[in-house]
Amino acid sequence: MPLAGIHRAVPAEARQTAARLYALAFDAKLRAALGAGDERLRFLADHLRPDRMLCATVDGRVRGVAGLHLDGGTAFDVTLPGLFRAYGVSAGWRFLVLLGLHREPRPDELLLDGIAVDPAARGQGLGTLLLREAEILAAERGLRRVRLSVVDTNPRARALYERVGFVTVHSERVDTLGRLYGGFTEVTDMVKEVPACPR
Template sequence: MPEDLTITRGFPDALRSEVALLYDAAFGPKLSIAIPNTHRRLKVLEQAFDPHHSFVALSGERVLGIAGFKTQSGAFTSGIGPALLRHHLGLLGSLRAVLVLALFERKLSPNELLMDGIAVSPSARGGGVGTTLLERLKQFSADDGYQTIRLDVINTNINARRLYERLGFVPTKTSHFGYLRWLLGFSGATTLQYCVKPTA
């Protein structure tokens, strides 16, 4: 992990395209079902992100990681709505995207913080950046009075699941996608939950 690593809440507009690239490097394969064209997908992400619902890991000017979240006040990716999709994808493309993205939609319970994507730059993975971002999110959740942090991990992402369990997340539910497997590219996902320790 770089010595000058800093974690900040949000990021300036100048970093939007870099954050979109990083996010897409992690979630592009999944998002491409909704938005197959990489250039358009990056444009949508760049404009849709709400930085206030994220923490970023920076080394100097370089973005090494991003952790988006969703609370009652909004979500990191909440800007991915019909109007923005229509603007970039046209009518048919936006219809496809809206239908596919609806499959990924998750409801929020009161007092809960939902992870809205965590991604570390491929060259920085395995160096502790993801752990640092998750610890920051835990601290933020405690300070702001959330009781639980929830996330979903697909059943093929064994390494990420091990990381979450090491940090105290426990599995609560497994969903099987049945006939949707051919569309999504994975057959199931597990929900993990962390019980926030209140700030003393």
Template sequence: MELSDVAITAGIPRGQRPRVARLYWQAFHRKLRPALSDEQRAVPYLESLLADDRVVCAHADGTVIGVVGFSLRGRAAVGFSFAELRARYSTFTAPVRALLLGVLERRTHPGSLLLDGISVAPEARGLGVGTALLAHVRRLALDEKMDAVRLSVVDTNPRARDLYQRLGYVAEESASIGPLRRLYGFRTATEMVLSLEGKRS
């Protein structure tokens, strides 16, 4: 497979919602496992919450091989729902699960598009799929008259941080999760910003 074989489109191709949810889980299971438990329950939960208009997919031969989700104007790619937590887990554990998800919540900034997460299938890594997805999101942010694209990268993913820096993202503030690091699998998360001011044609 080459990058020329890959299509980048907004939305989730028909029949690919389970695949997109699974890619999300594969990329972020360490952070999500405390709240969502095992893959068998987490993937259907994530699938039920995916917002088609807040997702960009890379696909080849009808199969999604990469996905990036984003938050824009108050709506996220995966809008975690307490009602769905109760329905898919239990009334008793839902409050604790909601608190564990709340630790991962990130603040939004007016005039900014916020990346919720990016994931590329193992068989498609090294082709430039992640870079192509980020380029698509940058164009989308410009079309939406946003001033910046923001994202968060954890200290256990230095390769991702290097990629973002090469694409022009600048590190701003870092936040530690303290003693919760053993639970979530990372110590700090750094917010990075790609300024779009003066970039509109």
């Protein structure tokens, strides 16, 4: 029986794997800014913040990750100089395209920055484990809820979020931006209240 585990950070040796899972899951969203080839994988691996990602393992191998907005930063340290080093003079517009994906967390919420599970390991509960751990982390930090967003072309992810108790708080049509980031037309914000953690 495979043994699943959950960790608060990406181990150093799994940096590449975490970047690959993220790139694969968010291929359409990231393509416009980072391309689709090796340079995207390199960029993500180089700029990943292991301490702002939860990771799920099966038999010790990282098979799922969840990016977190924590301590004023996100799961990837994206800066203009970093993009310039990787992409040269096209860094400027790439930065702007990425900026369109950026969201600011509210002070009393843990904002998730994308959950990605290895396609071969989906449907085994790893996504659920990652969401549970995010709730525990939020409660430990004295935050009141976990927030995430999901697009209309991803009904299976939405079904998972609803199953574990997330509720819709806002939906927005994003026709132009949606085309740029992979063909969706609506973004829905969902939240889950977390019980206060006894201190």
